[in-house]
Amino acid sequence: MARSTAARQIASSPEAAPAPDLSGATPMMAQYIEIKAANPDCLLFYRMGDFYELFFADAETASRALGIVLTKRGKHGGADIPMCGVPVERADDYLSRLIALGHRVAVCEQTEDPAEAKRRGPKSVVRREVVRLVTPGTITEDRLLDPARANLLLAIGRRKLSETAHAYGLAAVDISTGRFSLSEVSGQELSGAISRHDPREIVLSEALHADPALARVWQETRAAIVPLPQGELEPAAAERRIREQYGVSTLEGFGQFSRAEIAAAGAALLYIARTQLAARPPLQVPTREAGGATLSIDAATRANLELTRTLSGERQGSLLDAIDRTVTANGARLLAEHLAGPLTDLAAIARRQEAVARLAEEPCLRGTLRDTLARAPDIARALSRTGLGRAGPRDLAAIRDGLDVAAALGARLGAEPDLPDALARLARRLARIDADLVETLRAALADELPLNRRDGNFVRAGYHPEIDEARALGQDSRKVIAALQARYAEETGCRTLRIKHNNMLGYFIEVPQSVGEACLKGLMQDFVHRQTMVDAMRFTSVELGELESKISGASDRVLALESAVFEDLAGRVLAGAEAIAETAEALARLDVAASHAELAVELDWRRPVVDDSLSFAVTAGRHPVVEAALRRQGEAFIANDCDLSGDTRGRIRLITGPNMGGKSTFLRQNALIAVLAQIGSFVPAAEARIGRVDRLFSRVGAADDLARGHSTFMVEMVETAAILNQATRRSLVILDEIGRGTATFDGLSIAWACLEHLHESNACRALFATHFHELTALGQRLARLDNATLKVAEHRGEVVFLHEVVPGVAERSYGLQVARLAGLPAAVVARAGAILKGLEKAEHDRPGRPRIDDLPLFAALAPPPPPPEPEPADDALGLLLDAIDPDALTPREALDALYRLKRARAEA
Structure with a gap:
């Protein structure tokens, strides 16, 4: 179910929000309340030093969602202020969890140096502003x-x-x-x-x-x-x-x-x-x-066929998971996009197939391309972050390395003669990279790069003389600090004296509390006490302060110069953004084509013929997901043919057979083969000819929708109605067990009418699986309907499912055997068998019952007469029990009566 949100901070202007209550609030809390009022439907990540803090209801929500401790900070309106926080360094991890739960987050950063705020007055608050709103559809961070x-x-x-x-x-x-x-x-x-x-x-x-x-x-x-x-x-x-x-x-x-x-x-x-x-x-x-450019697939069909996700929402077990052999993130996304929207343009499908065929025929070329592609970073997302001002040095390096890979691929493909049109286009696009940009990035960026540019030290030595000079000053200063520490330690005789640094005090001299002033007695005129800790004392000196100023200046200068270099490099990247985006797309397309080729060779898939006919002829077709699962278990998949071809109208195949016989697998595998054929992939079959499909419909499996008050049968009827109302002559329809969710005659009547409508009105290609064996008689009345069944063998009382589709009709359903295999209690299976025999005998003995295939419509069926009352059978155990008076029996007589009952039971 959708998570619908009003999003007032996005939908409305800030002026429309009511004025917040700031009475009694501290300056910092007043600032928080004002910013929160402008973003009422976002969780506010309020930057305080090294943490993002949340207050009031936001804190309670985040505490529950993230499983972090809820504390409090002061009071407002006479009540405690709930508070929780997350470290800035781990903020992305917490953001991802909140976004996955459907929350929006307003990120509020400090936009002023705390020292500047102090100069405005002792109670001044550091300026803060919301720099972005993080929502599920607008995130860009890799993590x-x-x-x-x-x-x-x-x-x-x-x-x-x-x-x-x-x-x-x-x-x-x-x-x-x-x-x-x-x-x-x-x-x-x-x-x-x-x-x-x-x-x-x-x-x-x-x-x-x-x-x-x-x-x-x-x-x-x-x-x-x-x-x-x-x-x-x-x-x-x-x-x-x-x-x-x-x-x-x-x-x-x-x-x-x-x-x-x-x-x-x-x-x-x-x-x-x-x-x-x-x-x-x-x-x-x-x-x-x-x-009409893509194959129309409705939401129910996508769910039933599990194209990109299983019914539980997982990627593993889906068709996408089974066929994905891509080696780049961009290629994996493009493959999912292709699978979600198969083509209907025959020329475009053919171009994709030609590229796959060429790469499948040349293993050396394919291997080289895939090995090279595997080194390509995700330059599309790196480019986007650069444009948004959220890139780091690693993003620039990703663009550099991606363009480098593209150049190598373009050269390799360009050396191949007689390339198919699709590969030739990719070769030309990959060869057109900005070599100067690549060289500039290679010269400017160091080998080891930080995640964020504010961390500095990402410009390669020798690229920028001023940076090299400032760095040298910083390195020399560190040597001076070490020498000063050694001199102070010698003069005081305190070997544990250390010169340290933190963001609050800057550089300071630290000695153990046990040594304290006694150790520094001769130097106190040069030292100034700064801080006393539980186990240490801290001092500073004029000499150390002067040195700190030099170091701080050098460090700030290096950071400023590196930031300027970064902005220059980012500007050069964005100047060529359009060409870089085209290169990223070309890399993805090449990866997908190579993935299809690798899959075809690995699993012996064949190139299908996709044309403008109404053909649907698959020889030895296989289910790609089921086959992969069986292969992992060391078992073989039983391949089956399917022919629904027609000249002006498609054929319908009516499939009967037992549960567990493989009907649903057969239905789904043919739908998936059609999808694979129209994304330009090879297919799991010995041979296939697919007339272009415009719409694909699948109604397989049972589900309800209790949230909307829909039963399993209602969902079934809604989805079936959509199929019958929308299917065209070019559509492919997959239907399984229509009518099973209601009474027998109701369900049978609905299934009958649906078959007739598909045959006469929709005139589409269809597979229709059913347990209503009576429907097989329609094969004699409907010219384009064929009967098929799943073969079953019995051996020593055991049923063996052969999973082979053959012409004909099922002789029986084997429901009791399936029930026994499922683990129903033996007594229940035995009782069901007895009931079944009775029902079959009553059906056989009922005089005058017309055959169902003799009736023009099911409405002509009269209600069946009630079965005759069965003759009462002799009940030996009952007679014995009736002869016993429990109140008149001695213990010995009761024991004898029990033995008599036991013998009677054995004789029966």
């Missing part, structure tokens, strides 16, 4: 992000088509990489489009969020939802924001966008501006996804 998953912010706009219909614009932005895409979908497609993007956060207007017709869509998404005031999302303002972002006077150069797409893009840029404050991320020019 907060999943390297293999895009971190999308999705904005949604709407335009009216008629009195009853609307079109919805979607703006998908990943500020961690700069990706920016626009698309427009119908109301029926909205839920599936949101599911395809899999956003972390959704931004929309308050009116759109409150629309009751869309309530179910918002309930189904897992993303955090942020409604914004309608007044701030006017079309004219939206277009202006786009022009300002890219510094253009018109959007015509970007292509034709609908009003809904422009509204969505404007909402996304507004939200990014509000959360990033003064920083502006280097977003790519928005690209428009044409309608």
